[in-house]
Amino acid sequence: xxxxxxxxxxxxxxxxxxxxxxxxxxxxxxxxxxxxxxxxxxxxxxxxxxxxxxxxxxxxxxxxxxxxxxxxxxxxxxxxxxxxxxxxxxxxxxxxxxxxxxxxxxxxxxxxxxxxxxxxxxxxxxxxxxxxxxxxxxxxxxxxxxxxxxxxxxxxxxxxxxxxxxxxxxxxxxxxxxxxxxxxxxxxxxxxxxxxxxxxx
Amino acid sequence: xxxxxxxxxxxxxxxxxxxxxxxxxxxxxxxxxxxxxxxxxxxxxxxxxxxxxxxxxxxxxxxxxxxxxxxxxxxxxxxxxxxxxxxxxxxxxxxxxxxxxxxxxxxxxxxxxxxxxxxxxxxxxxxxxxxxxxxxxxxxxxxxxxxxxxxxxxxxxxxxxxxxxxxxxxxxxxxxxxxxxxxxxxxxxxxxxxxxxxxxxxxxxxxxxxxxxxxxxxxxxxxxxxxxxxxxxxxxxxxxxxxxxxxxxxxxxxxxxxxxxxxxxxxxxxxxxxxxxxxxxxxxxxxxxxxxxxxxxxxxxxxxxxxxxxxxxxxxxxxxxxxxxxxxxxxxxxxxxxxxxxxxxxxxxxxxxxxxxxxxxxxxxxxxxxxxxxxxxxxxxxxxxxxxxxxxxxxxxxxxxxxxxxxxxxxxxxxxxxxxxxxxxxxxxxxxxxxxxxxxxxxxxxxxxxxxxxxxxxxxxxxxxxxxxxxxxxxxxxxxxxxxxxxxxxxxxxxxxxxxxxxxxxxxxxxxxxxxxxxxxxxxxxxxxxxxxxxxxxxxxxxxxxxxxxxxxxxxxxxxxxxxxxxxxxxxxxxxxxxxxxxxxxxxxxxxxxxxxxxxxxxxxxxxxxxxxxxxxxxxxxxxxxxxxxxxxxxxxxxxxxxxxxxxxxxxxxxxxxxxxxxxxxxxxxxxxxxxxxxxxxxxxxxxxxxxxxxxxxxxxxxxxxxxxxxxxxxxxxxxxxxxxxxxxxxxxxxxxxxxxxxxxxxxxxxxxxxxxxxxxxxxxxxxxxxxxxxxxxxxxxxxxxxx
Numbered sequence: 002x003x004x005x006x007x008x009x010x011x012x013x014x015x016x017x018x019x020x021x022x023x024x025x026x027x028x029x030x031x032x033x034x035x036x037x038x039x040x041x042x043x044x045x046x047x048x049x050x051x052x053x054x055x056x057x058x059x060x061x062x063x064x065x066x067x068x069x070x071x072x073x074x075x076x077x078x079x080x081x082x083x084x085x086x087x088x089x090x091x092x093x094x095x096x097x098x099x100x101x102x103x104x105x106x107x108x109x110x111x112x113x114x115x116x117x118x119x120x121x122x123x124x125x126x127x128x129x130x131x132x133x134x135x136x137x138x139x140x141x142x143x144x145x146x147x148x149x150x151x152x153x154x155x156x157x158x159x160x161x162x163x164x165x166x167x168x169x170x171x172x173x174x175x176x177x178x179x180x181x182x183x184x185x186x187x188x189x190x191x192x193x194x195x196x197x198x199x200x201x202x
Numbered sequence: 203x204x205x206x207x208x209x210x211x212x213x214x215x216x217x218x219x220x221x222x223x224x225x226x227x228x229x230x231x232x233x234x235x236x237x238x239x240x241x242x243x244x245x246x247x248x249x250x251x252x253x254x255x256x257x258x259x260x261x262x263x264x265x266x267x268x269x270x271x272x273x274x275x276x277x278x279x280x281x282x283x284x285x286x287x288x289x290x291x292x293x294x295x296x297x298x299x300x301x302x303x304x305x306x307x308x309x310x311x312x313x314x315x316x317x318x319x320x321x322x323x324x325x326x327x328x329x330x331x332x333x334x335x336x337x338x339x340x341x342x343x344x345x346x347x348x349x350x351x352x353x354x355x356x357x358x359x360x361x362x363x364x365x366x367x368x369x370x371x372x373x374x375x376x377x378x379x380x381x382x383x384x385x386x387x388x389x390x391x392x393x394x395x396x397x398x399x400x401x402x403x404x405x406x407x408x409x410x411x412x413x414x415x416x417x418x419x420x421x422x423x424x425x426x427x428x429x430x431x432x433x434x435x436x437x438x439x440x441x442x443x444x445x446x447x448x449x450x451x452x453x454x455x456x457x458x459x460x461x462x463x464x465x466x467x468x469x470x471x472x473x474x475x476x477x478x479x480x481x482x483x484x485x486x487x488x489x490x491x492x493x494x495x496x497x498x499x500x501x502x503x504x505x506x507x508x509x510x511x512x513x514x515x516x517x518x519x520x521x522x523x524x525x526x527x528x529x530x531x532x533x534x535x536x537x538x539x540x541x542x543x544x545x546x547x548x549x550x551x552x553x554x555x556x557x558x559x560x561x562x563x564x565x566x567x568x569x570x571x572x573x574x575x576x577x578x579x580x581x582x583x584x585x586x587x588x589x590x591x592x593x594x595x596x597x598x599x600x601x602x603x604x605x606x607x608x609x610x611x612x613x614x615x616x617x618x619x620x621x622x623x624x625x626x627x628x629x630x631x632x633x634x635x636x637x638x639x640x641x642x643x644x645x646x647x648x649x650x651x652x653x654x655x656x657x658x659x660x661x662x663x664x665x666x667x668x669x670x671x672x673x674x675x676x677x678x679x680x681x682x683x684x685x686x687x688x689x690x691x692x693x694x695x696x697x698x699x700x701x702x703x704x705x706x707x708x709x710x711x712x713x714x715x716x717x718x719x720x721x722x723x724x725x726x727x728x729x730x731x732x733x734x735x736x737x738x739x740x741x742x743x744x745x746x747x748x749x750x751x752x753x754x755x756x757x758x759x760x761x762x763x764x765x766x767x768x769x770x771x772x773x774x775x776x777x778x779x780x781x782x783x784x785x786x787x788x789x790x791x792x793x794x795x796x797x798x799x800x801x802x803x804x805x806x807x808x809x810x811x812x813x814x815x816x817x818x819x820x821x822x823x824x825x826x827x828x829x830x831x832x833x834x835x836x837x838x839x840x841x842x843x844x845x846x847x848x849x850x851x852x853x854x855x856x857x858x859x860x861x862x863x864x865x866x867x868x869x870x871x872x873x874x875x876x877x878x879x880x881x882x883x884x885x886x887x888x889x890x891x892x893x894x895x896x897x898x899x900x901x902x903x904x905x906x907x908x909x910x911x912x913x914x915x916x917x918x919x920x921x922x923x924x925x926x927x928x929x930x931x932x933x934x935x936x937x938x939x940x941x942x943x944x945x946x947x948x949x950x951x952x953x954x955x956x957x958x959x960x961x962x963x964x965x966x967x968x969x970x971x972x973x974x975x976x977x978x979x980x981x982x983x984x985x986x987x988x989x990x
Contacts, residue, residue: 015782017818021789024811028793059778061864062907086778108785111792 007122008052011035012042012068013084014060018107022055029115039063043071051129053121054081058092058104066092069099078128080121084109138198141187149186152179156192157199226491233483240476244469252441255460259443262412263458267445270407270456274449277312277396278363280305281382285394288317289385311402313377317384318354319392350379350395357381357393365450368400368420368428376400376420376428378450400429416458423453521598521619524605529553529575532614541598541621543591560589574602574615585622596623648741649683649720651676651694654733677735686716686742697722697740710743719747757963764960765833765887772859772894779858780825783818790815828855832883840968843882845875845923849916852886856893856912863901864910867893871916878923878988880968885988888961888972889914892927892984895957898950899931899981922970922987930981934974942974961986 009031013019016037023033036042040063042054054072058065065083072079083104085093093104102121105114145153148169155165162180166173189195284301302315353366366379378398385391400420408418420428421444441460446453515522521538525531534549542558549557559567570584579602589595598619605614643650654675676691687693697711697720708723721743729735769776790811797808828851853867860867896912913928934942941947943962958972965972965986972986 015786017786017814017821018782018789020814021786021793021811021818025789025793025796028796059862059864061861061866061910064864086781107781108788109792111788111796 007032007125008047008050009033009118010042010046010052010054010079012037012039012054012060012065013057014038015057018057018084022109025109025111025114026118031118039065039068039071042068048072048075048077048079051122051125052079053102053118053125054079055105055118056081056083058083058085058089058096066096066099069096073099078125078132080124080128082117082121138187142199144186145183149179149183152176153183153195153199156180156183157196226487229483229487233480233487237476237480240472244473247469255441256443259416259441259458259460262416263418263443263445263456266408266412266418266458267447267456270403270447271449273309273407274447277305277309277398278380278382278449280309281315281380281394281396282363284315285382285384288394289391305396309406311398311406312396313399313402314397316395316397317392318350318381318395350381353379353381354393357383358390361390368422368454378403378454380450404429412458416460418456418458420447421455421457427457428454519620523549523617523619524614525575525617526614527575527612529571531556538619541590541619542588558588558590560587560595563587574617577604588619596621597626598622644681646680646682648739649686649693650678650680651683651738651740652678652727652729652735653691653694653738654729654735677729683740686740693740694738697738698724698736710747711740718742718744757967761884761887761960761964762833764957768887768891768894768957769829769833772855775858775862776825776829778862780822783822783825786818787815787822790818832887839883840879840881842877843880843885844877845916845918846871848880848882848885848889849914852889852893853914855886855890856897859894860897860912863897865897865900866911867897867914868911869914869916871914872918875916875918875923876990878990880988881964884964885968888964888986889925889927891957891961892925892986896927896929896931896982896984899929899933901931903931905930920990922989924985924987926983926985928977928981928983930977930979933976933980934982939974943972 019035026033056065080102162176166176349366349369356364361383363382368376368378371377380396381393444455444457446455516536518537521541522535524533530553531549583599583601585599599622601618604612605616606612654677711720720740723739725737727737915926917924943958962972970988975983977983
């Protein structure tokens with residue numbers, strides 16, 4: 002995994018920690034971008050990139066936890082690894098509850114950090130993939146006509162063609178024809194596949 | 203006395219008010235009226251005289267007119283006679299001339315006669331004797347002349363004699379002609395002419411006295427002056443008169459104008475005298491006024507002087523009395539009367555026994571009076587008891603001096619009398635106070651001693667009374683001194699400050715012989731005899747010393763404890779702070795390792811990371827050093843310390859804690875601060891404590907990032923340095939404030955309650971102050987000062 006050049010964001014107010022972390026991560030082949038505070042990060046980061054955020058939990062100005070909240074509010078799925086000091090475990094737990102990926106205690110064990118980063122990048126990649134697929138499916142659904150959408154809703158609800166025809170006061174033949182064109186438009190062959198596309202995870 | 207004074211005063215006042223006012227107007231008005239009256243009389247006299255002169259002029263000129271008319275009428279008659287003779291032809295030319303000559307002789311103003319025949323031809327001319335040829339020429343040529351021919355025509359026509367209008371001759375003088383007809387009205391043969399000079403007419407027809415008095419002239423119809431005999435110019439035009447002349451008629455008039463006469467000497471002198479006299483009066487008035495003014499100034503000065511003397515006399519508290527040679531009172535002043543409660547009338551003129559002598563002691567007083575009158579009163583004065591009119595008796599002292607006039611004659615005795623009740627009382631009180639003071643000194647626990655220095659010359663050197671050559675003398679020692687050190691000077695010497703000048707404030711001395719500490723104060727004072735001496739007060743402070751020593755030891759222990767407590771409280775923060783460099787070191791090393799493992803051994807890449815690793819190791823070391831220095835047990839050690847250093851160290855520590863509370867520390871201090879003499883570690887601890895508290899107080903307060911700060915302000919003045927820690931935290935409640943600095947009081951859950959108590963102890967150990975105020979914009983302000 003170390004060969005993958007994915008982006009790692011580091012936000013820490015201590016220059017030495019920030020710089021040394023960058024040095025360490027670059028050493029194992031990551032692309033690293035550092036920020037000295039949360040505000041700078043928010044101003045300059047790309048939330049759509051596949052990336053991992055390593056974030057100091059305790060900072061002057063906006064704290065790590067506050068930044069986490071802001072990102073969540075923005076709908077970001079960026080995985081976050083919190084850096085915590087010795088006595089900050091309760092705080093880290095709180096962060097985990099809020100959906101942070103993980104935390105790592107100072108001073109870092111290089112191996113643990115490396116694994117954690119790799120793991121997180123995986124998650125990031127997967128999340129991105131899923132996001133992309135979801136977008137694609139939504140685009141497909143948009144192509145359906147209103148009547149087709151009404152039919153689709155009822156298919157997903159598990160109603161039979163006959164029942165659908167009754168609901169919509171159309172003939173069974175028409176329902177079948179709609180069904181065929183829905184399958185065609187959404188590029189699926191089975192109802193199971195159809196369900197996967199339409200229902201969000 | 204009072205009465206004369208008053209009247210004197212009144213007179214002076216009256217003088218002063220009357221002097222400059224209307225008094226001076228009356229004489230001035232009189233002078234003006236007198237002068238104007240005299241001038242009026244003079245004017246009246248002059249006008250009267252002019253009237254008289256006019257009257258005389260009328261009379262004179264009418265006389266002249268009369269005589270001129272008569273003469274000219276006579277001439278006309280003569281001429282008619284001659285004309286008849288000529289017409290009759292009875293007379294030859296020769297005989298006519300004979301008659302004519304007599305006419306010319308009688309009437310010298312006729313210059314020539316001529317017979318003019320009809321046809322305007324001159325028949326013949328006969329000039330008067332001495333008449334110039336020019337005049338004759340005029341007479342002959344007149345026939346052609348307009349005036350002559352005009353007259354000729356008139357005579358021929360009317361057959362009556364006619365006068366020509368006056369005319370100018372070639373010589374510029376005025377002439378006039380008379381023509382009478384020759385022949386009858388049937389046979390008109392011509393005219394007989396007489397040429398007359400107007401000037402000569404005046405000189406011959408007007409008397410000399412008139413000519414001298416007046417200017418007499420002929421004037422024609424248009425008032426043109428035809429003759430002018432006089433060269434005198436000064437004319438009195440007001441006195442003038444003119445009368446018409448007929449013959450010759452034709453508007454010819456005679457005018458007389460009086461010559462201006464010189465003003466009479468007498469009149470001028472009168473005027474001059476009047477003016478002179480008036481000036482004299484005004485001048486004398488002015489001098490009088492000036493004199494009076496000077497006098498009033500002098501009087502005022504005199505009055506002031508008298509008032510001044512009176513006031514002086516009245517203000518005297520010493521009674522004055524004058525006795526004449528027989529022992530009778532001739533004068534007493536107010537103080538004398540007041541002192542005895544008697545009036546002047548009760549005393550003036552009295553002889554012994556005087557009313558103020560106590561009735562039961564007349565003998566003594568009589569004796570003293572005898573002494574006094576005999577001139578044997580003692581120089582130092584007499585002390586006697588006198589009696590007030592209300593019966594109260596009091597002691598007085600009297601001084602006597604002879605009263606001698608200018609001429610050296612003694613007229614009496616002047617006695618001054620002073621009430622000596624008060625001085626006596628003061629003297630007694632002073633003595634009592636002295637006694638009490640000594641009693642207090644004797645009872646004092648402190649040893650009081652006074653020493654004086656007498657140098658070898660025996661003279662006092664005021665500037666340096668305590669020179670090495672001087673010998674000492676114990677002037678005073680109280681009971682405690684004697685008990686502690688014995689009666690000698692030794693104790694004083696041993697405790698004395700080793701200096702020529704008395705030490706300021708107190709100092710402590712260990713007294714070997716009794717193993718005791720003394721607090722000694724010394725001061726140079728003026729001794730009763732005017733010498734400068736040194737006062738020494740020594741108090742036994744041995745017990746206080748011991749207590750202080752003990753408390754100081756305890757203090758040190760407490761301080762150490764406090765430092766340990768502070769460190770304990772900060773342990774978590776310090777761990778975090780140490781973690782930073784350790785993390786960095788670990789990261790750098792791991793990075794280097796992984797690079798080396800993959801074969802990236804380019805020193806250019808690796809060196810910066812290794813350098814940074816070293817740097818971070820130093821950073822960790824610094825933190826450890828600071829902790830160790832802080833906790834290290836040390837004696838209070840005051841030394842000259844840079845304020846900036848204290849602030850940097852304390853802020854460095856406090857920032858660790860501040861970061862935890864997400865707070866920034868800002869420092870405001872002058873560019874240059876002079877070093878202060880303190881124990882650096884202790885002051886750093888105080889400052890750290892305050893900063894730490896400030897940061898903690900702000901932990902749970904929500905504020906914008908820019909306001910999340912603790913401000914440390916350092917103010918420098920000549921007397922002290924002030925440190926203020928200003929936070930925006932929860933503040934100190936009013937009920938906590940008084941307890942804030944008490945031991946074991948804490949608002950923090952984890953606090954021991956020793957921090958602020960120890961801080962105050964430390965600051966007070968440095969003679970400074972530590973206090974707390976509310977921050978107007980929320981939070982608290984802790985300040986402390988350190989004196990220079």
